[in-house]
Amino acid sequence: KAGVTQTPRYLIKTRGQQVTLSCSPISGHRSVSWYQQTPGQGLQFLFEYFSETQRNKGNFPGRFSGRQFSNSRSEMNVSTLELGDSALYLCASRSGPNEKLFFGSGTQLSVL
Amino acid sequence: AQTVTQSQPEMSVQEAETVTLSCTYDTSESDYYLFWYKQPPSRQMILVIRQEAYKQQNATENRFSVNFQKAAKSFSLKISDSQLGDAAMYFCAYRSGNQGAQKLVFGQGTRLTINP
Numbered sequence: 001k002a003g004v005t006q007t008p009r010y011l012i013k014t015r016g017q018q019v020t021l022s023c024s025p026i027s028g029h030r031s032v033s034w035y036q037q038t039p040g041q042g043l044q045f046l047f048e049y050f051s052e053t054q055r056n057k058g059n060f061p062g063r064f065s066g067r068q069f070s071n072s073r074s075e076m077n078v079s080t081l082e083l084g085d086s087a088l089y090l091c092a093s094r095s096g097p098n099e100k101l102f103f104g105s106g107t108q109l110s111v112l
Numbered sequence: 113a114q115t116v117t118q119s120q121p122e123m124s125v126q127e128a129e130t131v132t133l134s135c136t137y138d139t140s141e142s143d144y145y146l147f148w149y150k151q152p153p154s155r156q157m158i159l160v161i162r163q164e165a166y167k168q169q170n171a172t173e174n175r176f177s178v179n180f181q182k183a184a185k186s187f188s189l190k191i192s193d194s195q196l197g198d199a200a201m202y203f204c205a206y207r208s209g210n211q212g213a214q215k216l217v218f219g220q221g222t223r224l225t226i227n228p
Contacts, residue, residue, distance in 0.1 A: 048214070056214065100162070
């Protein structure tokens with residue numbers, strides 16, 4: 001069974017641009033969540049989707065958005081990129097509430 | 113809001129020895145879960161062990177075990193017979209048992225080095 005797949009693995013953008021990251025969950029998993037990891041702030045929750053509906057949202061500005069498709073694949077979008085958005089973005093999936101969370105290897109975003 | 117604190121930014125241990133990583137948390141909830149995740153250089157977060165707050169028995173997974181002290185809000189990870197492959201960042205994490213609030217709250221991490 002394939003794990004959580006995130007694409008691309010690395011991304012370089014410039015300030016002001018926008019970016020879209022993709023996450024394919026484990027087959028059968030309907031919940032997808034996103035986390036941002038930076039050296040200064042550590043790991044912070046961005047949002048969670050379940051069956052195409054956003055269930056939870058972290059404390060991030062509106063420039064950060066996401067969506068989930070009917071096949072459970074998820075995308076997150078960051079508009080008007082800032083230098084501080086440089087981070088590792090991790091996606092995770094699970095089959096249901098209180099089930100184990102499985103993470104992907106992340107997308108490393110660098111904003112220049 | 114819940115918080116998780118890992119007071120040891122770095123730890124090192126000799127191969128085959130035992131090491132304990134510390135974690136404390138703060139919550140007013142009674143239903144929650146605690147986790148230890150490992151993040152090797154590949155960057156993928158790997159679940160090491162999970163503890164349900166309602167269970168008094170400490171969780172164990174092969175060489176990994178926890179010391180869960182609910183009253184003290186302490187959740188330490190013991191790694192026995194340390195192996196070179198155990199070298200990684202280790203994160204302690206908290207998750208509410210409330211199904212509407214199931215985000216993970218992570219500590220700042222402990223970098224574990226294994227000396228051969």
